[in-house]
Amino acid sequence: MSFPIRHLPVLQNWDCHVCGTCCKEYQVTVTDEERKRIESQGWDRDKDLGGLAPFKRVGPFWARRSQLNHRPDGSCVFLSEQGRCRIHERFGYETKPLPCRLFPFVLVPQGDHWGVGVRYACPSAAANKGRPLSKHDEELLEFAALLAKREGLTPQPDGTSVRPPRLRSGQRVAWPELQRFVKPLLNLLRDRSDPMERRMRKCLAFATVCRQAKNIAQLEGDKLRELLDVLESFAGADVPADPMSVTPPSWVGRILFRQALAIYTRKDHGPNRGPDIRGRVALLHAAWRFTRGSGFIPRMHAWLPETTFEAIEQPTGPLSPQADEILERYYTMKVGSMQFCGAASFGMSFWEGFEHLALTMPILLWVARAMRPLPAEEAVTRALSIVDDHFGFNRVLGTLRQRLSFKILARRGEISRLIAWYSR
Ligand code: SF4
16 A cells, blocks of 8 residues: 655646756765676776766764765766766666656655655755646656655554654654644745745744643644644744844854854765865865854855854845745745655654754855855755755764753753844
C-alpha cells in the first residue's frame, strides 16, 4: 500500500532549469543496492571518470556509508562537460540514485499521507520558476513509493506510516491533533495585515503559550481546536508592532546567534566554497572571528561579499512587500509540509523544530543585509538558497550541543528579539 501525497495551499512552482548546482554542490549518499546497481554498469573502467572511483566511503568506522565521488572542483564524478548526468545518459533516468531524482523535493510522512516540500537550495525553487508542484504528482507518487521502500515505512495498525513527532519533550499526540497545531501557525504566517517579521514573532508567542500549557496534549478534537482558536486570536496581544520597540538581543543571544550564523553560512565544497575557509587554520580563524563578531566577516560562502559585522548591524528599514512574499512562501511551505520536526529535522519535537525554523528568519535577514548592494528581493532569494542548503540537512544542526544552543535562544526569547533587531 502506498500513501497519497498532499499539496499545500501555497503557490510553489518548480521545474529543473539544468543549472547543475545540485550536481556540483551536494554530497549524495547511496544505499548498498544503488551502489551495486551502478557498479554493475562498469564505471570502474570508464575513462570519462578520469581515473576516479565512482564512490567514496565516508563517516565514522561504525557508520560508514557510500557517497558519489567528486572531482577536485567539487562536481559529481558523473557530471559530463555538457552538464548532464552520465548515468542518466547511458542507462536511463530510473537507474540514478534516488536522492538525485528526488532533489529538490522533500517528502515528509504525515500520518496517512506525504506532505510535499521543496529545498530552496535549488535556485529554481527559491525563484519560484516552473510549473506548480501539483503538476509533478506522477513522479512524486513514484518517489513516495521508492522512499517508503528505502526507509522501510509500512502501514501501522492505525493506518499511518510513522509515529508522529513529539509535541514537546514528554508530550505526544496523535497525527490529527498534531496537525491542528499547524493550522494556526499557517493562519498567522499568511496574515498580510502585518509584515512578515511580526507574523513570525506572533507565531513564536503562540508557540511559547502552547509549549507552556502542560495539559494541552490531553485535549482532542473540538476542545483542542477551540483552545487553539482562542490562543491564535490572542497571539499578537503582547507582540509590539514596531520592531524598534522590542528589547535588543542580549550578548548571550548575539554570541549564540553568531555561532548559528557560522554554521548556516559555511560552504565547504563545490564552486561556492567559501574562499576564507580553505584549510584548517583558516577555518579556525573564521570561527574565532564569528565568536568575536567585529571587523571583516570571513567569507564562508563565495556568494557573501566583503563586509564587516558592524556594517550589518546598521538599520536598513523594513523589507519590501515583494521580499515579504518570498519569505511568506518559504515559511508557509516549511510549516505546511511539517519539514521542521520529526525525521525531516533530526528528530526534533514539533515546538523545538518550529523554534529552530523561526531562528532561520534573523539568519536570512542577516545574510540578505550582507548582500545589500543587490535589490532586496534578489538578496532574500539568495539568502534563502544559502540558508536552506543547511536546514534539516546539515548534521551539525542536529547535534546535542547545537540543539541546546537553540533551546537557550528560544527560552530566553532571543529569537523574537533577533528577528526584530534585523528588521529595523
Ligand atoms: S539545482 Fe535545481 S534547477 Fe539546478 S540542476 Fe539541480 S534541480 Fe535543476
